[in-house]
Amino acid sequence: MNLTRRRGAKALFITLGVFLTALAVTLNITWIHNNGRRLALDLVGALLFAILIAGVVLNTVFLVREIRRNERQDSFLNAVTHELKTPIASIRLYLDTLSRRSVDDAQRQRFYEIMRDDTDRLLGTVETVLKAGELGHRQRAGLRTRVELHPLVADCIATVLNRHHLPAESIQLEPVPGAVRLYVIGNADDLRTAVLNLLDNAVKYSPNGVHIQCRVGIERYTWVVLTITDSGLGLASSDLKRIFKRFYRASSNDRVKIKGTGLGLFLVNTIARQHGGSVRAISEGVGQGTTMVLRLPLSIVNDPTSTEAA
Incomplete structure (x- = not known):
């Protein structure tokens, strides 16, 4: 739902930017046509028009980039949530099985191995997230x-x-x-x-x-x-x-x-x-x-x- 809403917002900002740019071009051409004899005013108007267009384009670009960044962050949160929940749920399932049922030694050892793998996966995800934050804030030259x-x-x-x-x-x-x-x-x-x-x-x-x-x-x-x-x-x-x-x-x-x-x-x-x-x-x-x-x-x-x- 959030992804669909953000895509709609992105389309809205792009459409709005194109519309405002086209409107500014039309108004500027009309203004120059009606005041063609005043060269100084024409030059000032052209300069202001260029600034206006640059502002509209930059605003649209920044808005679209922000939406894309938020989309990537949402994808990251969803991925991390999945990477954290899945091994935890697996470990809990096997622990419940071991506590409620009597299993032979071979099956118990297999359960332990699976839980160890899930723990390694969980630890790897946590270390990756922590490492990403750590590397962005320090140099370890020493x-x-x-x-x-x-x-x-x-x-x-x-x-x-x-x-x-x-x-x-x-x-x-x-x-x-x-x-x-x-x-x-x-x-x-x-x-x-x-x-x-x-x-x-x-x-x-x-x-x-x-x-x-x-x-x-x-x-x-x-x-x-x-x-x-x-x-x-x-x-x-x-x-x-x-x-x-x-x-x-x-x-x-x-x-x-x-x-x-x-x-x-x-x-x-x-x-x-x-x-x-x-x-x-x-x-x-x-x-x-x-x-x-x-x-x-x-x-x-x-x-x-x-x-x-x-």
Whole structure:
């Protein structure tokens, strides 16, 4: 109901803006036609007309943006509510079952495992929301160390495989060419958060089978580049940049129900920027898979400003 109302409001503001602009153009042309001999007044009128049109256009743009922002926030709240309520309801159901019925040890252990997974899911949602708020208000330069990226990615892959109960061959990590050790200066926890979100996203958007290829390499002797390629749903060209905005969910994947808060890639983009790097998405289109490219400044081995992470 709120979505329909907001769409109606958006259409109203756009229509009103177009109408006022057309009315202003008509009045200005009429005024110039009736007072064509007074050049000075014509110039003043044209200037005032331009200011009026700019104000109307800016007002309409700001109103439409505000409506879109509110829509994204509503979608985020709905997603977070679902992500919080679902595991809580599941945990309560199994606890009620254990308290009211006698179950054998094998079934009890299965219930415990399911509740543990639901607890991990609940904790992950809370941590994502808290991390999004935390990253937007601070720089953690004082906590930065020298981190080797390849082992960090390998550790994140092991975590994701275990989290989603995937076989080892689902996510492959290529060795670094020449067995070079590639370091970056950064906060290890934040970098791990970024890599985990990229991997989780690749898994979630591969509903027909997880086949992910990861590679850590060097670019132009100054950048460490992590590429994560999946064979999943892919992205429309219009979504390639928008997916890194807060609360944004790719419109090209509306046909498939994907759980999430719309904060994962926003976190990745924020962390990359805070580390002097960038992240971008590459996709040939819907159904063609996606490649995520995370670029971070390479740390020189003898950099005196950093300490190596344990």
